[in-house]
Amino acid sequence: MKDTDFRLDGLEPADEQSTHAYDRTWANDYQMISQHDMGERSFIVAFDPSATWDVPDTPNLVSFDVVRDSGRGTFSLHRSGHATFAFAQRWLIDRGCPADALAPIADAPRPADELTVRVEDRIRHSGERLTVVGYQVIDGGDVEGWSMAVDRQDEELPVRLFFESLQPDQYTYTLREGAFAHWDAADAWLENRSVPLPEAPEYRLDAQALRTSAALSRTTASLPRAGAVPGTPAAPVDFPQSLGKSL
Template identity: 80%
Template sequence: MKDTDFRLDGLEPADEQSATAYDRTWICRYQTIAQHDVGERSFIVAFDPSATWDVPNTPNLVSFDVVRDPERGTFGMHSSGHATLAFAQRWLIDRGCPAEALAPIADAPRPADELTVRVEDRIRHSGERLAVVEHQVIDGGDVEGWSIAVDQQAKELPVRLFLESLQPEQYAYTVRAGAFADWDAADDWLEDRSTPLPEAPEYRLDALDAQALRTGAALSRTTSSLPRAGAAPGAPAVPVNSPQPDRGRSL
Protein backbone atom coordinates (compact mmCIF):
# COMPACT_ATOMS: atom_id res chain seq x y z
CA MET A 1 0.00 0.00 0.00
CA LYS A 2 1.20 3.49 -0.77
CA ASP A 3 1.35 6.34 1.74
CA THR A 4 -1.75 8.54 1.72
CA ASP A 5 -1.35 11.93 0.04
CA PHE A 6 -3.94 14.30 1.49
CA ARG A 7 -2.90 17.10 -0.93
CA LEU A 8 -2.80 19.78 1.75
CA ASP A 9 0.35 21.69 0.79
CA GLY A 10 -0.08 25.41 1.41
CA LEU A 11 -3.40 24.97 3.23
CA GLU A 12 -4.29 25.54 6.88
CA PRO A 13 -6.90 23.72 8.99
CA ALA A 14 -10.26 25.46 8.87
CA ASP A 15 -11.17 24.54 12.46
CA GLU A 16 -9.89 22.81 15.59
CA GLN A 17 -11.31 19.43 14.64
CA SER A 18 -9.51 19.55 11.30
CA ALA A 19 -6.30 20.61 13.04
CA THR A 20 -6.49 17.64 15.41
CA ALA A 21 -7.11 15.20 12.56
CA TYR A 22 -4.28 16.75 10.56
CA ASP A 23 -1.84 16.47 13.46
CA ARG A 24 -2.39 12.71 13.50
CA THR A 25 -1.34 12.48 9.85
CA TRP A 26 2.16 13.44 11.01
CA ILE A 27 2.15 10.79 13.73
CA CYS A 28 0.47 8.00 11.80
CA ARG A 29 1.83 6.92 8.45
CA TYR A 30 -1.50 6.27 6.81
CA GLN A 31 -1.59 3.94 3.83
CA THR A 32 -4.39 4.22 1.27
CA ILE A 33 -6.80 1.32 0.85
CA ALA A 34 -9.49 3.15 -1.16
CA GLN A 35 -9.86 6.70 -2.42
CA HIS A 36 -12.36 8.72 -4.43
CA ASP A 37 -11.69 12.32 -5.46
CA VAL A 38 -14.36 14.80 -6.55
CA GLY A 39 -12.72 18.12 -7.37
CA GLU A 40 -11.28 19.45 -4.12
CA ARG A 41 -12.95 16.80 -2.00
CA SER A 42 -11.44 13.40 -1.18
CA PHE A 43 -13.02 10.34 0.40
CA ILE A 44 -10.32 8.04 1.74
CA VAL A 45 -10.10 4.75 3.62
CA ALA A 46 -6.61 4.28 5.04
CA PHE A 47 -4.76 1.73 7.13
CA ASP A 48 -2.98 3.01 10.23
CA PRO A 49 0.00 0.73 10.97
CA SER A 50 0.86 2.77 14.07
CA ALA A 51 -2.39 1.70 15.76
CA THR A 52 -0.70 -1.50 16.89
CA TRP A 53 1.45 0.58 19.29
CA ASP A 54 -1.45 2.75 20.45
CA VAL A 55 -3.98 1.93 23.16
CA PRO A 56 -4.92 -1.76 22.78
CA ASN A 57 -7.74 -2.37 20.30
CA THR A 58 -7.40 1.05 18.65
CA PRO A 59 -9.12 0.89 15.23
CA ASN A 60 -6.54 0.56 12.47
CA LEU A 61 -8.85 1.53 9.61
CA VAL A 62 -9.61 5.23 9.31
CA SER A 63 -12.09 6.99 7.03
CA PHE A 64 -11.28 10.54 5.93
CA ASP A 65 -13.51 13.19 4.39
CA VAL A 66 -11.25 16.02 3.22
CA VAL A 67 -12.55 19.25 1.67
CA ARG A 68 -10.03 21.81 0.37
CA ASP A 69 -10.71 25.51 -0.20
CA PRO A 70 -7.77 26.88 -2.22
CA GLU A 71 -9.26 30.39 -2.39
CA ARG A 72 -9.30 30.70 1.39
CA GLY A 73 -6.19 28.60 1.82
CA THR A 74 -7.93 26.21 4.22
CA PHE A 75 -9.14 22.64 4.45
CA GLY A 76 -11.63 20.68 6.49
CA MET A 77 -10.78 17.16 7.61
CA HIS A 78 -13.15 14.78 9.34
CA SER A 79 -12.18 11.24 10.26
CA SER A 80 -13.56 8.13 11.93
CA GLY A 81 -11.87 4.91 13.05
CA HIS A 82 -13.27 1.45 12.33
CA ALA A 83 -12.46 -2.19 12.96
CA THR A 84 -13.66 -3.52 9.60
CA LEU A 85 -13.56 -2.23 6.03
CA ALA A 86 -17.31 -2.29 5.37
CA PHE A 87 -18.03 0.03 8.30
CA ALA A 88 -15.22 2.35 7.18
CA GLN A 89 -16.79 2.48 3.72
CA ARG A 90 -20.27 3.04 5.18
CA TRP A 91 -19.12 6.16 7.02
CA LEU A 92 -17.99 7.71 3.74
CA ILE A 93 -21.08 6.55 1.83
CA ASP A 94 -23.23 8.27 4.45
CA ARG A 95 -21.28 11.46 3.73
CA GLY A 96 -22.03 11.32 0.01
CA CYS A 97 -19.39 9.07 -1.53
CA PRO A 98 -20.68 6.62 -4.17
CA ALA A 99 -20.40 3.07 -2.86
CA GLU A 100 -18.92 1.73 -6.09
CA ALA A 101 -16.07 4.26 -5.85
CA LEU A 102 -14.70 2.74 -2.65
CA ALA A 103 -13.42 -0.57 -3.96
CA PRO A 104 -9.93 -1.24 -2.57
CA ILE A 105 -7.13 -0.04 -4.80
CA ALA A 106 -4.47 -1.58 -2.58
CA ASP A 107 -3.34 -5.18 -2.64
CA ALA A 108 -5.60 -6.46 0.12
CA PRO A 109 -7.36 -9.75 0.95
CA ARG A 110 -10.58 -10.32 -0.99
CA PRO A 111 -13.99 -11.68 0.07
CA ALA A 112 -13.85 -15.47 0.09
CA ASP A 113 -17.48 -16.16 -0.84
CA GLU A 114 -20.82 -14.74 -1.93
CA LEU A 115 -22.20 -14.53 1.60
CA THR A 116 -19.31 -12.29 2.65
CA VAL A 117 -20.11 -9.97 -0.26
CA ARG A 118 -23.78 -9.81 0.77
CA VAL A 119 -23.03 -9.18 4.45
CA GLU A 120 -20.58 -6.39 3.65
CA ASP A 121 -22.98 -4.84 1.14
CA ARG A 122 -25.71 -4.70 3.79
CA ILE A 123 -23.30 -3.00 6.19
CA ARG A 124 -22.20 -0.45 3.59
CA HIS A 125 -25.78 0.54 2.82
CA SER A 126 -27.16 0.38 6.37
CA GLY A 127 -27.00 4.15 6.94
CA GLU A 128 -27.74 4.92 10.58
CA ARG A 129 -29.50 1.60 11.09
CA LEU A 130 -26.48 -0.15 12.63
CA ALA A 131 -24.89 1.49 15.67
CA VAL A 132 -21.55 -0.09 16.60
CA VAL A 133 -21.15 -0.54 20.35
CA GLU A 134 -18.06 -2.75 20.61
CA HIS A 135 -15.32 -4.08 18.37
CA GLN A 136 -12.16 -6.14 18.19
CA VAL A 137 -9.60 -5.21 15.55
CA ILE A 138 -7.47 -7.61 13.56
CA ASP A 139 -3.93 -6.71 14.54
CA GLY A 140 -0.53 -8.25 13.95
CA GLY A 141 -0.85 -12.02 13.64
CA ASP A 142 -4.56 -12.05 14.48
CA VAL A 143 -6.87 -13.83 12.07
CA GLU A 144 -10.18 -12.71 13.55
CA GLY A 145 -11.93 -9.45 14.36
CA TRP A 146 -15.51 -8.45 15.02
CA SER A 147 -17.98 -5.62 15.51
CA ILE A 148 -21.11 -5.70 17.67
CA ALA A 149 -23.85 -3.38 16.49
CA VAL A 150 -27.45 -2.64 17.39
CA ASP A 151 -29.89 -2.88 14.49
CA GLN A 152 -32.23 -0.03 15.32
CA GLN A 153 -34.92 -1.29 12.94
CA ALA A 154 -34.98 -4.95 14.00
CA LYS A 155 -38.16 -5.99 15.81
CA GLU A 156 -36.50 -9.01 17.40
CA LEU A 157 -32.92 -10.11 18.01
CA PRO A 158 -31.68 -6.53 17.49
CA VAL A 159 -28.00 -7.10 18.29
CA ARG A 160 -25.74 -8.07 15.40
CA LEU A 161 -22.31 -9.64 15.66
CA PHE A 162 -20.24 -9.27 12.49
CA LEU A 163 -17.43 -11.80 12.65
CA GLU A 164 -14.51 -11.39 10.24
CA SER A 165 -12.06 -14.26 9.73
CA LEU A 166 -8.88 -14.07 7.68
CA GLN A 167 -7.71 -16.93 5.48
CA PRO A 168 -4.02 -16.01 5.03
CA GLU A 169 -3.18 -18.92 2.75
CA GLN A 170 -5.93 -17.93 0.31
CA TYR A 171 -5.34 -14.20 0.86
CA ALA A 172 -9.06 -13.89 1.53
CA TYR A 173 -11.52 -13.38 4.36
CA THR A 174 -15.09 -14.16 5.37
CA VAL A 175 -17.65 -12.05 7.23
CA ARG A 176 -20.60 -13.63 8.98
CA ALA A 177 -23.52 -11.97 10.77
CA GLY A 178 -25.09 -13.35 13.93
CA ALA A 179 -28.26 -12.17 15.69
CA PHE A 180 -28.76 -11.95 19.45
CA ALA A 181 -31.37 -10.68 21.86
CA ASP A 182 -28.94 -8.35 23.62
CA TRP A 183 -25.33 -7.26 23.91
CA ASP A 184 -24.57 -9.68 26.76
CA ALA A 185 -25.75 -12.64 24.69
CA ALA A 186 -23.37 -11.67 21.89
CA ASP A 187 -20.49 -11.34 24.35
CA ASP A 188 -21.35 -14.70 25.90
CA TRP A 189 -21.25 -16.38 22.49
CA LEU A 190 -17.84 -14.88 21.76
CA GLU A 191 -16.54 -16.26 25.06
CA ASP A 192 -18.10 -19.71 24.74
CA ARG A 193 -18.58 -20.59 21.03
CA SER A 194 -19.99 -24.01 21.82
CA THR A 195 -22.78 -23.45 19.29
CA PRO A 196 -22.79 -22.17 15.70
CA LEU A 197 -23.16 -18.43 15.20
CA PRO A 198 -26.94 -17.76 15.22
CA GLU A 199 -27.71 -16.60 11.69
CA ALA A 200 -29.35 -13.19 11.32
CA PRO A 201 -32.89 -13.52 9.89
CA GLU A 202 -32.29 -11.12 7.01
CA TYR A 203 -29.66 -13.45 5.54
CA ARG A 204 -31.98 -16.44 5.80
CA LEU A 205 -34.50 -14.45 3.77
CA ASP A 206 -31.78 -13.55 1.27
CA ALA A 207 -30.95 -17.24 0.90
CA LEU A 208 -34.61 -18.12 0.35
CA ASP A 209 -34.97 -15.37 -2.25
CA ALA A 210 -31.85 -16.56 -4.05
CA GLN A 211 -33.12 -20.15 -4.02
CA ALA A 212 -36.49 -19.03 -5.37
CA LEU A 213 -34.78 -17.18 -8.21
CA ARG A 214 -32.66 -20.22 -9.06
CA THR A 215 -35.72 -22.49 -8.97
CA GLY A 216 -37.69 -20.10 -11.17
CA ALA A 217 -34.86 -19.91 -13.68
CA ALA A 218 -34.58 -23.71 -13.76
CA LEU A 219 -38.32 -24.11 -14.33
CA SER A 220 -38.19 -21.51 -17.09
CA ARG A 221 -35.40 -23.39 -18.84
CA THR A 222 -37.28 -26.69 -18.48
CA THR A 223 -40.51 -25.25 -19.87
CA SER A 224 -38.81 -23.64 -22.83
CA SER A 225 -37.13 -26.93 -23.75
CA LEU A 226 -40.40 -28.93 -23.98
CA PRO A 227 -41.68 -29.65 -27.56
CA ARG A 228 -44.66 -27.59 -28.60
CA ALA A 229 -47.98 -29.26 -29.37
CA GLY A 230 -48.61 -29.64 -33.11
CA ALA A 231 -47.67 -31.78 -36.03
CA ALA A 232 -45.35 -34.68 -35.41
CA PRO A 233 -41.74 -34.05 -36.33
CA GLY A 234 -41.19 -34.56 -40.03
CA ALA A 235 -44.89 -34.48 -40.97
CA PRO A 236 -45.73 -31.72 -43.44
CA ALA A 237 -48.17 -29.16 -42.17
CA VAL A 238 -51.53 -29.06 -43.97
CA PRO A 239 -52.77 -25.55 -44.84
CA VAL A 240 -56.09 -24.78 -43.23
CA ASN A 241 -57.74 -23.69 -46.49
CA SER A 242 -56.01 -26.08 -48.85
CA PRO A 243 -58.32 -27.63 -51.50
CA GLN A 244 -59.29 -31.25 -50.86
CA PRO A 245 -58.88 -33.85 -53.63
CA ASP A 246 -62.05 -34.82 -55.63
CA ARG A 247 -63.00 -38.27 -54.42
CA GLY A 248 -65.90 -38.59 -56.95
CA ARG A 249 -69.53 -39.38 -56.27
CA SER A 250 -70.49 -42.43 -54.32
CA LEU A 251 -72.79 -44.89 -56.08
Protein backbone atom coordinates in the same frame (compact mmCIF):
# COMPACT_ATOMS: atom_id res chain seq x y z
CA MET B 1 0.53 -0.12 0.11
CA LYS B 2 1.69 3.43 -0.50
CA ASP B 3 1.71 6.34 1.94
CA THR B 4 -1.36 8.55 2.04
CA ASP B 5 -1.07 12.04 0.54
CA PHE B 6 -3.66 14.46 1.92
CA ARG B 7 -2.38 17.24 -0.38
CA LEU B 8 -2.41 19.89 2.35
CA ASP B 9 0.84 21.70 1.52
CA GLY B 10 0.41 25.45 1.98
CA LEU B 11 -3.03 25.09 3.59
CA GLU B 12 -4.16 25.80 7.15
CA PRO B 13 -6.97 24.18 9.15
CA ALA B 14 -10.26 25.97 8.62
CA ASP B 15 -11.58 25.45 12.15
CA GLU B 16 -10.77 24.06 15.60
CA GLN B 17 -12.17 20.61 14.79
CA SER B 18 -9.93 20.32 11.73
CA THR B 19 -6.95 21.48 13.77
CA HIS B 20 -7.59 18.76 16.33
CA ALA B 21 -8.02 16.09 13.63
CA TYR B 22 -4.87 17.25 11.84
CA ASP B 23 -2.83 17.18 15.06
CA ARG B 24 -3.82 13.52 15.50
CA THR B 25 -2.90 12.65 11.91
CA TRP B 26 0.66 11.99 10.80
CA ALA B 27 0.27 11.41 7.07
CA ASN B 28 3.37 9.26 6.78
CA ASP B 29 1.93 6.82 9.33
CA TYR B 30 -0.99 5.89 7.08
CA GLN B 31 -0.99 3.48 4.16
CA MET B 32 -3.71 4.14 1.61
CA ILE B 33 -6.24 1.39 0.92
CA SER B 34 -8.75 3.31 -1.21
CA GLN B 35 -9.26 6.89 -2.32
CA HIS B 36 -11.79 8.85 -4.37
CA ASP B 37 -11.25 12.49 -5.37
CA MET B 38 -14.03 14.93 -6.25
CA GLY B 39 -12.35 18.20 -7.18
CA GLU B 40 -10.87 19.62 -4.00
CA ARG B 41 -12.48 16.95 -1.86
CA SER B 42 -10.93 13.54 -1.10
CA PHE B 43 -12.48 10.47 0.49
CA ILE B 44 -9.82 8.12 1.84
CA VAL B 45 -9.65 4.81 3.71
CA ALA B 46 -6.18 4.14 5.12
CA PHE B 47 -4.43 1.60 7.31
CA ASP B 48 -2.63 2.82 10.42
CA PRO B 49 0.16 0.35 11.31
CA SER B 50 1.13 2.50 14.31
CA ALA B 51 -2.18 1.62 16.00
CA THR B 52 -0.66 -1.65 17.16
CA TRP B 53 1.49 0.34 19.62
CA ASP B 54 -1.47 2.31 20.95
CA VAL B 55 -4.14 1.28 23.47
CA PRO B 56 -5.35 -2.28 22.73
CA ASP B 57 -8.06 -2.40 20.07
CA THR B 58 -7.31 1.07 18.75
CA PRO B 59 -8.92 1.06 15.26
CA ASN B 60 -6.31 0.56 12.54
CA LEU B 61 -8.66 1.42 9.66
CA VAL B 62 -9.31 5.15 9.38
CA SER B 63 -11.69 7.03 7.09
CA PHE B 64 -10.77 10.60 6.10
CA ASP B 65 -12.98 13.26 4.55
CA VAL B 66 -10.71 16.08 3.34
CA VAL B 67 -12.09 19.31 1.84
CA ARG B 68 -9.60 21.88 0.51
CA ASP B 69 -10.34 25.52 -0.20
CA SER B 70 -7.40 26.71 -2.26
CA GLY B 71 -8.91 30.18 -2.63
CA ARG B 72 -8.84 30.74 1.12
CA GLY B 73 -5.79 28.59 1.73
CA THR B 74 -7.62 26.35 4.20
CA PHE B 75 -8.81 22.78 4.60
CA SER B 76 -11.38 20.85 6.62
CA LEU B 77 -10.48 17.40 7.90
CA HIS B 78 -12.79 14.83 9.45
CA ARG B 79 -11.76 11.31 10.42
CA SER B 80 -13.29 8.16 11.92
CA GLY B 81 -11.71 4.87 13.08
CA HIS B 82 -13.10 1.41 12.27
CA ALA B 83 -12.35 -2.28 12.75
CA THR B 84 -14.19 -3.45 9.62
CA PHE B 85 -13.42 -2.13 6.12
CA ALA B 86 -17.07 -1.99 5.02
CA PHE B 87 -17.93 0.26 7.97
CA ALA B 88 -15.02 2.53 7.01
CA GLN B 89 -16.50 2.73 3.52
CA ARG B 90 -20.01 3.38 4.87
CA TRP B 91 -18.84 6.37 6.91
CA LEU B 92 -17.58 8.02 3.73
CA ILE B 93 -20.62 7.01 1.68
CA ASP B 94 -22.85 8.65 4.30
CA ARG B 95 -20.79 11.84 3.83
CA GLY B 96 -21.38 11.93 0.07
CA CYS B 97 -18.85 9.57 -1.53
CA PRO B 98 -20.31 7.43 -4.36
CA ALA B 99 -20.87 3.90 -3.10
CA ASP B 100 -18.99 2.27 -5.98
CA ALA B 101 -15.91 4.50 -5.73
CA LEU B 102 -14.14 3.01 -2.72
CA ALA B 103 -12.88 -0.35 -3.92
CA PRO B 104 -9.40 -1.16 -2.58
CA ILE B 105 -6.65 0.10 -4.86
CA ALA B 106 -3.92 -1.41 -2.69
CA ASP B 107 -2.80 -5.02 -2.53
CA ALA B 108 -5.35 -6.22 0.03
CA PRO B 109 -7.01 -9.57 0.81
CA ARG B 110 -10.12 -10.26 -1.27
CA PRO B 111 -13.57 -11.59 -0.23
CA ALA B 112 -13.54 -15.38 -0.06
CA ASP B 113 -17.14 -15.94 -1.17
CA GLU B 114 -20.38 -14.38 -2.39
CA LEU B 115 -21.88 -14.19 1.12
CA THR B 116 -19.00 -11.99 2.26
CA VAL B 117 -19.75 -9.64 -0.65
CA ARG B 118 -23.44 -9.52 0.35
CA VAL B 119 -22.67 -8.79 4.00
CA GLU B 120 -20.29 -5.98 3.04
CA ASP B 121 -22.84 -4.53 0.65
CA ARG B 122 -25.47 -4.51 3.40
CA ILE B 123 -23.09 -2.62 5.70
CA ARG B 124 -22.12 -0.08 3.06
CA HIS B 125 -25.76 0.77 2.31
CA SER B 126 -27.10 0.58 5.88
CA GLY B 127 -27.01 4.35 6.48
CA GLU B 128 -28.14 5.06 10.05
CA ARG B 129 -29.73 1.64 10.46
CA LEU B 130 -26.61 0.08 12.03
CA THR B 131 -24.84 1.75 14.96
CA VAL B 132 -21.48 0.26 15.93
CA VAL B 133 -21.10 -0.09 19.70
CA GLY B 134 -17.99 -2.27 20.02
CA TYR B 135 -15.26 -4.02 18.08
CA GLN B 136 -12.10 -6.06 18.15
CA VAL B 137 -9.51 -5.18 15.53
CA ILE B 138 -7.40 -7.64 13.56
CA ASP B 139 -3.86 -6.80 14.60
CA GLY B 140 -0.47 -8.37 14.08
CA GLY B 141 -0.81 -12.14 13.79
CA ASP B 142 -4.55 -12.12 14.54
CA VAL B 143 -6.85 -13.77 12.01
CA GLU B 144 -10.19 -12.84 13.57
CA GLY B 145 -11.93 -9.58 14.42
CA TRP B 146 -15.45 -8.24 14.76
CA SER B 147 -17.74 -5.23 14.94
CA MET B 148 -20.89 -5.29 17.08
CA ALA B 149 -23.80 -3.08 16.12
CA VAL B 150 -27.41 -2.26 16.91
CA ASP B 151 -29.93 -2.75 14.10
CA ARG B 152 -32.46 0.05 14.65
CA GLN B 153 -35.03 -1.62 12.38
CA ASP B 154 -35.16 -5.01 14.13
CA GLU B 155 -36.90 -5.18 17.51
CA GLU B 156 -36.59 -8.96 17.93
CA LEU B 157 -32.91 -9.42 16.99
CA PRO B 158 -31.36 -5.96 17.32
CA VAL B 159 -27.83 -7.02 18.31
CA ARG B 160 -25.74 -7.74 15.22
CA LEU B 161 -22.26 -9.23 15.23
CA PHE B 162 -20.14 -8.85 12.08
CA PHE B 163 -17.44 -11.50 12.43
CA GLU B 164 -14.41 -11.38 10.14
CA SER B 165 -11.94 -14.21 9.59
CA LEU B 166 -8.75 -14.09 7.53
CA GLN B 167 -7.37 -16.96 5.46
CA PRO B 168 -3.72 -15.87 5.10
CA ASP B 169 -2.71 -18.79 2.87
CA GLN B 170 -5.37 -17.86 0.31
CA TYR B 171 -5.04 -14.09 0.92
CA THR B 172 -8.82 -13.94 1.44
CA TYR B 173 -11.28 -13.18 4.22
CA THR B 174 -14.85 -14.05 5.16
CA LEU B 175 -17.38 -11.76 6.85
CA ARG B 176 -20.56 -13.08 8.48
CA GLU B 177 -23.43 -11.35 10.26
CA GLY B 178 -24.97 -12.93 13.34
CA ALA B 179 -28.21 -11.79 14.99
CA PHE B 180 -28.98 -11.90 18.72
CA ALA B 181 -31.88 -10.83 20.91
CA HIS B 182 -29.66 -9.28 23.60
CA TRP B 183 -26.06 -8.41 24.45
CA ASP B 184 -25.51 -11.33 26.81
CA ALA B 185 -26.20 -13.83 24.02
CA ALA B 186 -23.74 -12.11 21.68
CA ASP B 187 -21.06 -11.95 24.39
CA ALA B 188 -21.64 -15.62 25.24
CA TRP B 189 -21.16 -16.62 21.61
CA LEU B 190 -17.90 -14.67 21.38
CA GLU B 191 -16.68 -16.28 24.57
CA ASN B 192 -17.57 -19.91 23.78
CA ARG B 193 -18.16 -20.29 20.00
CA SER B 194 -19.67 -23.73 20.73
CA VAL B 195 -22.39 -23.29 18.09
CA PRO B 196 -22.40 -21.70 14.62
CA LEU B 197 -22.95 -17.94 14.46
CA PRO B 198 -26.75 -17.42 14.47
CA GLU B 199 -27.59 -16.32 10.94
CA ALA B 200 -29.25 -12.94 10.49
CA PRO B 201 -32.82 -13.19 9.12
CA GLU B 202 -31.97 -11.09 6.06
CA TYR B 203 -29.81 -13.90 4.69
CA ARG B 204 -32.27 -16.64 5.58
CA LEU B 205 -34.86 -14.85 3.46
CA ASP B 206 -32.36 -14.51 0.61
CA ALA B 207 -31.53 -18.21 0.83
CA GLN B 208 -35.23 -19.13 0.75
CA ALA B 209 -35.74 -16.91 -2.30
CA LEU B 210 -32.85 -18.64 -4.07
CA ARG B 211 -34.30 -22.08 -3.26
CA THR B 212 -37.74 -21.00 -4.49
CA SER B 213 -36.24 -19.63 -7.71
CA ALA B 214 -34.35 -22.87 -8.30
CA ALA B 215 -37.50 -24.92 -7.69
CA LEU B 216 -39.48 -22.79 -10.15
CA SER B 217 -36.74 -23.19 -12.73
CA ARG B 218 -36.85 -26.96 -12.40
CA THR B 219 -40.65 -26.94 -12.63
CA THR B 220 -40.64 -24.73 -15.71
CA ALA B 221 -38.05 -26.93 -17.39
CA SER B 222 -40.27 -30.00 -16.90
CA LEU B 223 -43.41 -28.45 -18.45
CA PRO B 224 -44.44 -29.46 -22.03
CA ARG B 225 -43.76 -27.02 -24.80
CA ALA B 226 -46.55 -24.69 -25.82
CA GLY B 227 -48.89 -26.42 -28.25
CA ALA B 228 -48.02 -29.94 -27.19
CA VAL B 229 -50.96 -32.23 -26.31
CA PRO B 230 -50.73 -33.61 -22.74
CA GLY B 231 -49.86 -37.28 -22.68
CA THR B 232 -48.29 -37.30 -26.15
CA PRO B 233 -44.62 -37.02 -26.97
CA ALA B 234 -43.46 -33.65 -28.14
CA ALA B 235 -42.75 -33.32 -31.84
CA PRO B 236 -39.07 -33.49 -32.76
CA VAL B 237 -37.31 -30.24 -33.41
CA ASP B 238 -35.46 -29.90 -36.72
CA PHE B 239 -32.27 -27.93 -36.08
CA PRO B 240 -30.61 -26.17 -39.02
CA GLN B 241 -27.67 -28.18 -40.30
CA SER B 242 -25.25 -25.37 -39.44
CA LEU B 243 -26.47 -25.35 -35.84
CA GLY B 244 -26.31 -29.12 -35.62
CA LYS B 245 -22.65 -29.06 -36.62
CA SER B 246 -21.83 -26.60 -33.87
CA LEU B 247 -23.41 -28.66 -31.10
